[in-house]
Amino acid sequence: MTEALIVSILIITIRAGTSLLYATLGEIYTERVGILNLGVEGIMMMGAATAFAVSYHSGSAWIGLLGAVLVGGLLALIHAFLSNTMRADQVVSGLALTIFGTGLASFMGQRLGPGGTTMVGLQGPKFVRTPLPLLSDIPILGPSFFNQDVLTYGLYLLLPLLWFFLYRTQPGLHLRAVGEKPLAADAMGVPVIRTRYIYTIFGGMLMGVAGAHLSLGYLQGWADNITGGRGWIAIALVIFATWDPLRAVIGAMLFGGINAIQFRMQAAGTTIPAPFLNMMPYIFTIVVLVIITWWEAISKRLGAPAALGLPYAREEKH
Amino acid sequence: MHIQLQNIHKHFGDVKANDGITLEFEPGKIYGVLGENGAGKTTLMKVLSGYHKPDHGTIVIDWTDRSFFSPADALAAGIGMIYQDPLDVPSMRTVENYVLGRSGALAVDLGKAEEELTAFASTVGFEVNPRAYIDTLSLGERQQLELIRLLSLGADLLILDEPTTGISADQKEQLFNSLQKLAGKDGKIIILVSHKLSEVQELCDEVYVLRRGRKVGGVTLPATKQSLVSLMFEELPKRTERASYIREHTIMQLQDLQLSDGRILVGPLNLELHAGEVLGLAGLEGSGQQLLLRACAGLVEAESGKIIIEERDMTRFGYHKRREEGVAYMPSGRLEEGLVEGLSLTDHFVLAEPQHGFVIQRERYQQLTEERIDEYQIVGQSTSRVEELSGGNQQRALLALLRKSARLILLEHPTRGLDVRSAEWIWQVLFQRAAEGAGIIFFSADLDEIIERSDRIAAFSGGQMSRIVTADQTTTDELGHMIGGEL
Numbered sequence: 001m002t003e004a005l006i007v008s009i010l011i012i013t014i015r016a017g018t019s020l021l022y023a024t025l026g027e028i029y030t031e032r033v034g035i036l037n038l039g040v041e042g043i044m045m046m047g048a049a050t051a052f053a054v055s056y057h058s059g060s061a062w063i064g065l066l067g068a069v070l071v072g073g074l075l076a077l078i079h080a081f082l083s084n085t086m087r088a089d090q091v092v093s094g095l096a097l098t099i100f101g102t103g104l105a106s107f108m109g110q111r112l113g114p115g116g117t118t119m120v121g122l123q124g125p126k127f128v129r130t131p132l133p134l135l136s137d138i139p140i141l142g143p144s145f146f147n148q149d150v151l152t153y154g155l156y157l158l159l160p161l162l163w164f165f166l167y168r169t170q171p172g173l174h175l176r177a178v179g180e181k182p183l184a185a186d187a188m189g190v191p192v193i194r195t196r197y198i199y200t201i202f203g204g205m206l207m208g209v210a211g212a213h214l215s216l217g218y219l220q221g222w223a224d225n226i227t228g229g230r231g232w233i234a235i236a237l238v239i240f241a242t243w244d245p246l247r248a249v250i251g252a253m254l255f256g257g258i259n260a261i262q263f264r265m266q267a268a269g270t271t272i273p274a275p276f277l278n279m280m281p282y283i284f285t286i287v288v289l290v291i292i293t294w295w296e297a298i299s300k301r302l303g304a305p306a307a308l309g310l311p312y313a314r315e316e317k318h
Numbered sequence: 319m320h321i322q323l324q325n326i327h328k329h330f331g332d333v334k335a336n337d338g339i340t341l342e343f344e345p346g347k348i349y350g351v352l353g354e355n356g357a358g359k360t361t362l363m364k365v366l367s368g369y370h371k372p373d374h375g376t377i378v379i380d381w382t383d384r385s386f387f388s389p390a391d392a393l394a395a396g397i398g399m400i401y402q403d404p405l406d407v408p409s410m411r412t413v414e415n416y417v418l419g420r421s422g423a424l425a426v427d428l429g430k431a432e433e434e435l436t437a438f439a440s441t442v443g444f445e446v447n448p449r450a451y452i453d454t455l456s457l458g459e460r461q462q463l464e465l466i467r468l469l470s471l472g473a474d475l476l477i478l479d480e481p482t483t484g485i486s487a488d489q490k491e492q493l494f495n496s497l498q499k500l501a502g503k504d505g506k507i508i509i510l511v512s513h514k515l516s517e518v519q520e521l522c523d524e525v526y527v528l529r530r531g532r533k534v535g536g537v538t539l540p541a542t543k544q545s546l547v548s549l550m551f552e553e554l555p556k557r558t559e560r561a562s563y564i565r566e567h568t569i570m571q572l573q574d575l576q577l578s579d580g581r582i583l584v585g586p587l588n589l590e591l592h593a594g595e596v597l598g599l600a601g602l603e604g605s606g607q608q609l610l611l612r613a614c615a616g617l618v619e620a621e622s623g624k625i626i627i628e629e630r631d632m633t634r635f636g637y638h639k640r641r642e643e644g645v646a647y648m649p650s651g652r653l654e655e656g657l658v659e660g661l662s663l664t665d666h667f668v669l670a671e672p673q674h675g676f677v678i679q680r681e682r683y684q685q686l687t688e689e690r691i692d693e694y695q696i697v698g699q700s701t702s703r704v705e706e707l708s709g710g711n712q713q714r715a716l717l718a719l720l721r722k723s724a725r726l727i728l729l730e731h732p733t734r735g736l737d738v739r740s741a742e743w744i745w746q747v748l749f750q751r752a753a754e755g756a757g758i759i760f761f762s763a764d765l766d767e768i769i770e771r772s773d774r775i776a777a778f779s780g781g782q783m784s785r786i787v788t789a790d791q792t793t794t795d796e797l798g799h800m801i802g803g804e805l
Contacts (some may be wrong), residue, residue, distance in 0.1 A: 168425055168426055170589060173410075176407070176409075176410070180409050181405070184407050185407070187417070189393070190417055306409065
C-alpha cells in the first residue's frame with residue numbers, strides 16, 4: 001500500500017470513529033452509575049438535527065454544538081427522571097427515547113430549513129479539518145491524526161481525562177461504587193440518586209456531541225436517519241470496551257476502520273455489491289460481541305456494573 | 319460516648335418491628351442484643367445506625383438529641399454498623415473501598431492510602447492486602463475491612479450484626495480479641511447482635527433481650543444460659559428425645575464417587591445411607607460437603623464413581639429425573655435458588671407438584687396450598703408472594719414444597735437464620751419424614767445442630783470425608799478435630 005492510501009484510510013477511520021467514540025464514552029459513564037440508557041440512537045439523532053438547525057440559523061457551528069449538548073443533556077434528564085425518580089423500567093424508557101428522538105429529529109429535518117422547508121441538502125457552518133502546526137508534519141501520523149476537526153482534537157483531550165476521572169479520583173470512585181453496589185455507596189455517604197442523575201445527564205451531553213459531529217463534521221449536512229444505527233453500535237462498543245474508556249478507543253477505531261476500508265473498496269470499483277460492504281461494520285459488531293461475551297465468561301472481573309439497570313431505594317428489603 | 323435510645327418505634331405496615339424500645343449504652347462496654355427472629359434487633363440497630371428513620375422516639379448522644387438522615391450521617395456522629403453481608407463494593411480493590419467513604423482531594427493518592435490502610439489495620443491487629451479485590455476475600459476478611467474502615471472514620475460505637483456467621487474459628491477469635499481491646503483499651507462501645515448465646519456469654523458485659531419489638535430484660539453477665547433462654551422465649555424449647563428410625567433398607571449408596579468444581583477435588587467417597595437415617599455433614603464452608611449434596615441431587619456431575627439410589631444406578635440422571643425418582647433437595651439460598659420471587663405460595667405448589675394436564679387447576683392447588691399452610695404453620699396467605707414472608711416462613715414454605723413421596727432428602731443449612739423454636743419445629747417435621755422411611759443428609763455451620771439432630775456424622779476437610787461417627791457418642795471436641803483435618 002502506498003503512504004497516501006494508508007493516510008486516507010486512517011483519516012476516514014478517525015473521522016468515522018469520532019462520533020462513535022463520543023457516544024460510547026457517554027454510554028460508558030451512564031452505565032457505570034448503573035443506568036442503562038438505550039436512548040443513544042435517539043439522542044444522537046436529536047443532537048445531529050439540533051446542531052445543524054441551530055448552526056444554520058445562527059451561523060455558528062459552535063452555537064450549534066452547544067445546542068446539541070443541551071438537547072442531549074435534556075433528553076438524558078428525562079431518562080434519569082424516569083429511571084431514578086419514577087423507578088421505571090430502563091429498557092422501556094431508553095427505547096421510548098430512541099423512538100421519540102428519531103421521530104422528532106426527522107420532523108425537525110423537514111421543517112427547520114429556511115421558511116419551514118426541509119434541511120436536507122442545505123449547506124451550513126461546519127467544523128472543518130485544520131492541520132495542527134508541527135504535529136501534522138509527522139509522516140503518516142501527522143496528516144491522519146493531526147489533520148482533523150476540532151471535535152476530534154477535543155476527544156484527544158477528553159479521553160485521558162475521562163479515564164483518569166473514573167479510576168483515579170474521589171468522584172470517579174463514587175460513581176463506580178454507585179453502579180456496583182448503591183447500598184454500600186449510600187452507607188458511605190455517596191448520594192446515590194444525585195450521582196446517577198449527574199452522570200446520566202453528562203452521558204447524554206456526550207451523545208449530543210456525537211450527533212453534532214455527524215451533521216457538522218463527518219457528513220456536514222442533514223439527512224434522514226443520519227446516525228444509521230451508530231447509537232446501537234455505541235451500546236455494543238460499551239460491552240466491547242468492558243466499560244473502560246480507553247478500550248472504547250480500540251472498538252471505535254476498528255469500527256471506523258472497517259468503514260473506511262469498505263469506502264475504499266467501493267471507490268476502487270469492487271464487484272461486491274455495495275449493500276454487502278455497508279453491512280460489514282455491523283457484521284463485525286456481531287462477531288465481536290460473540291467473542292467478547294464468550295471471553296468475558298472466562299475473565300469475570302471485566303463484567304458489567306453489578307447494579308446496571310436496577311433502580312435504587314434505601315428502605316427496600318433489608 | 320454515651321448513647322440512649324428512647325422509646326423507639328418503627329412500624330412496617332402492620333408489623334411493629336420496634337414498639338417503644340429504650341436502651342442505654344456506656345463507653346468501654348460490650349453489649350449483646352439478643353432475641354428471636356423478628357424480635358426487632360436488626361431494625362433497632364438500623365435505626366441507630368441511620369439506615370431507618372424511627373417513626374417515633376429519639377436517639378440521644380452524650381445527652382443531646384440527634385436524628386440521622388443516612389448511614390453516613392450516623393457515622394459522622396461516630397456510629398458504625400457492620401452488616402452480616404458487609405457493605406463494600408465487590409468489584410473494587412481493598413484500598414479503593416477504603417478510600418471510598420472519605421472526603422479528600424479530588425485526585426486519590428492510592429499509594430498513600432495503601433500505607434494508611436495497612437498501618438491502621440495493624441493497630442487493630444489485622445493484616446490486609448490493600449491490592450486484593452474485595453470479591454476474592456473471605457467473609458471474615460471483608461468484615462475486618464469494614465471494621466477497619468469504620469474505625470478509621472472515627473466510629474466510637476460499632477454494631478456487629480451476626481458477625482460470626484460464615485467466618486472461620488480463627489477469624490472469630492481474632493475478631494473477638496480486637497473487639498475486647500477496642501472496648502477495654504479505647505473505650506469504644508461494641509454492640510453484638512446475635513442468636514448465639516455462647517458467643518454473647520463469651521464476649522459481652524451486658525445483654526439486652528428483645529421480644530416482639532419490646533425490651534424484655536437487661537442482664538449483666540455472667541449469667542447462665544438458662545436465664546437468657548428463658549428471657550428470650552416465653553417457654554423453654556424442649557430438647558429432642560427421639561428414637562432412632564434407622565431401618566435395614568439402604569436408600570443410597572456411593573461407590574468411589576469423585577467430584578470436582580474446579581477448585582476442590584472431593585472423594586473418592588464411599589457411603590451408605592439407610593432408610594430413616596439422618597446423616598449430618600460437618601466442615602468449614604467449601605470443604606466439599608455442598609458439592610456432595612449437589613451431586614446427590616443431580617446438580618453436579620460425578621467425575622467418576624457411582625451414585626446408587628434405591629438400588630438403581632442414578633449417576634447419570636439429571637436433577638429433574640432424580641426428583642421424579644424421589645430425591646428432594648433444599649438449597650441454602652432460599653430466595654436465590656429455592657423460591658421464585660414474585661410468585662405466590664400457590665404458584666409454587668403448582669410448580670413443585672407433578673403436572674396434571676396443560677391448564678392449571680387453580681382450585682385444586684389453592685386447596686392443597688391452604689392445607690400445607692395449616693400443616694406447616696406458615697404465617698401467610700396462599701396468595702402471598704414468597705418475598706413477603708419472613709425468613710422462617712420461607713424455610714417452612716420450602717419444606718412444605720418437598721414432595722411427600724421423597725425418599726432421599728438433601729438439606730443445606732436447614733435452619734440457618736431461624737430462632738430456636740422455628741428450628742425445633744422444622745426438625746420435628748424432618749424427623750417425621752425419617753420415621754416414614756426417608757433418608758436425610760444435611761450440612762450446617764452449627765455444630766450443635768449437627769450433633770443434636772444427626773444419627774451419624776461425617777466431617778469434610780479440604781475435599782476429604784472423615785470417618786463416620788455416631789452422634790450420641792461423639793463430642794464437639796472430636797468433631798472439631800475432624801473438621802480440622804484429623805480425619
